[in-house]
Amino acid sequence: MERMEECFRWYGANDPVPLAHIAQAGATGIVTAIHEIYDGSAWPDEAIARQKAMIEGAGLRWSVVESIPVHPSIKLGTAERGRYIGNWKDSLAALARHGIGTVCYNFMPVVDWTRTELRHPMPNGALALRFDAVDFAAYDVFVLKRPGAEGDYSAARLEEAKARLAGMDEAAVARVERNLIAGLPATEQKYDRAGFLKALAAYDGISPADLAENLNHFLRAVVPVAEELGINLCIHPDDPAFSLFGLPRVVSDAGDVRRIFSAVDTRTNGLTFCTGSFGTREDNDLTAMAREFAPRIHFTHLRNVTRESDGSFHEADHLGGSSDLPAVIQVLLDEQARRRSEGRKDWRIPLRPDHGHLMADDLTKDRINPGYSLIGRLRGLGEIRGVMHGIDVARRMQ
Structure with a gap:
């Protein structure tokens, strides 16, 4: 059985974790973006080429884009959204010219992933x-x-x-x-x-239904372009998967994902299956969700959270926490094998270990991106790799 593609998030040339150290962790793929361009402008070819050259110069592959920012006008449904959707399409076209075929994005208003x-x-x-x-x-x-x-x-x-x-x-x-x-x-x-x-305040009066329709409008515009370019789109769930600051959330549970898939019912319109984000809700059955949505999971974030009784949660060890991560991994490996049996060239599912603990020598470093230290993610990747190997051995022994 082939393992999923092992990737690491990298924040570009200023990331305190260099590409050489990521390669030493055994990862082969990089998940990154043009982080200096986040105002809704189209990504220029030269910026993409420069980022890709750095990655390939370290013997790695730019496997997934995370993320092309979705401008607030698109989420709010204002008159200027057409211009920013056009820029988004232009970024897709530029990425396709450089052979990058998977784009993760999110539709969270105002705040991205949130921790106190x-x-x-x-x-x-x-x-x-x-x-x-x-x-x-x-x-x-x-x-x-x-x-x-x-x-x-x-x-x-x-x-x-x-x-x-x-x-x-x-x-x-x-x-x-x-x-x-x-x-x-x-x-x-x-x-x-x-x-x-x-x-x-800009979202006053914007209901979850309104935000969902604005997402549908975006999908109807960009998914056909991505499909023509050969790019898989995969929306990231809300993190955490419940409302913050009174803002609407529209990618928090299985019903949300079904609605998103039905808006443009094609494989290109897919999901980033983040076990940590979906795992912040007790009513999300991660294994059942992975099984139901497997054909349209183009990318996965593998991490675990421990839910606490008062609604709090914390990032757990990758094989600890409130969710059964090995069961999800088994579902994803089964899906990967199914795709390969169909002869698909894009059968391998990229994964990345997410939000590792700050530990060991990283505790003393002056500059660390919270959740993205090297050693904690390296530990997570090693545990995930061990689970994949164990599943393979168990199946061969049957």
């Missing part, structure tokens, strides 16, 4: 990313003072949040605010408090 804590201590001394639901409510209601925020929380949660804030000093509040709105890796926009409130 970037250095949560684990029992073994490693540090993890964490979303604290009480800290989040305390910031949203009593620090940010988002209009109408109180209505999004129970009375009990508001009391918890008020007590939590009372026990936080200014530095703790500033740290939570920085983590929530000042920008994590791959975030397209960094905000101050006033700017963040303004960005949120």
Whole structure:
């Protein structure tokens, strides 16, 4: 049995993890983007060529684009969205000219992946990313003072949040605010408090149904272009897979994915199966979802989260946490074998270990992208590789 394509996320020439170290981890593919262009402009050929040359110069392959930013006008459905959809199509065409055939993107409004804590201590001394639901409510209601925020929380949660804030000093509040709105890796926009409130206000009156229709409009425009170019598109789920700051979410559960697939019912319109994002919801059966959506899973993020009783969660060991990652991997390997039996050239599914713990020598480094240190992801990749090898051995012994 062939393993899935092992990839690493890389943030370009300024990434503190160099390509040479990624190659030493045993990965063969790179997941990256033209990170300096995030304003909705089309990506120029020369920027793509330069990035690709660096990757190939290290003996690696640019396997997946993550992500071409989706301009807010597209999510809001404003009059100028046509221009930015056109730029998105132009970026697809440029990527196709350079032989890159998989593009991941997301449709999360205002905030990308969101955590309140970037250095949560684990029992073994490693540090993890964490979303604290009480800290989040305390910031949203009593620090940010988002209009109408109180209505999004129970009375009990508001009391918890008020007590939590009372026990936080200014530095703790500033740290939570920085983590929530000042920008994590791959975030397209960094905000101050006033700017963040303004960005949120733009979505006043935009319901989940409205956002879903704006996504459908986008898909109807770009999927036929991607199909003609031979590029697979794969939307990333919301992270976490529930509403934040009163914003609508439209890629959070199986029903959302079915709706997205039906909007443009072609294999090109696919999914990035992120076990961590979908795993933040107890009602998401990851194995069943992987099995149902397997034919249109073009890329996967393999990580695990531990859900906590109060709605919080933290990034767990890849083979720990609340989700059965080996069961999902088995489904994906089965799908990969099915594709290969059909004679497809694109049968291999790229994976990347996501959001590793900060551990060992990385704990002392001055510059680390939260969630994207080398050693934690290397450990995750090793565990995932071991699961794939174990499944292969077990099947050969049957």
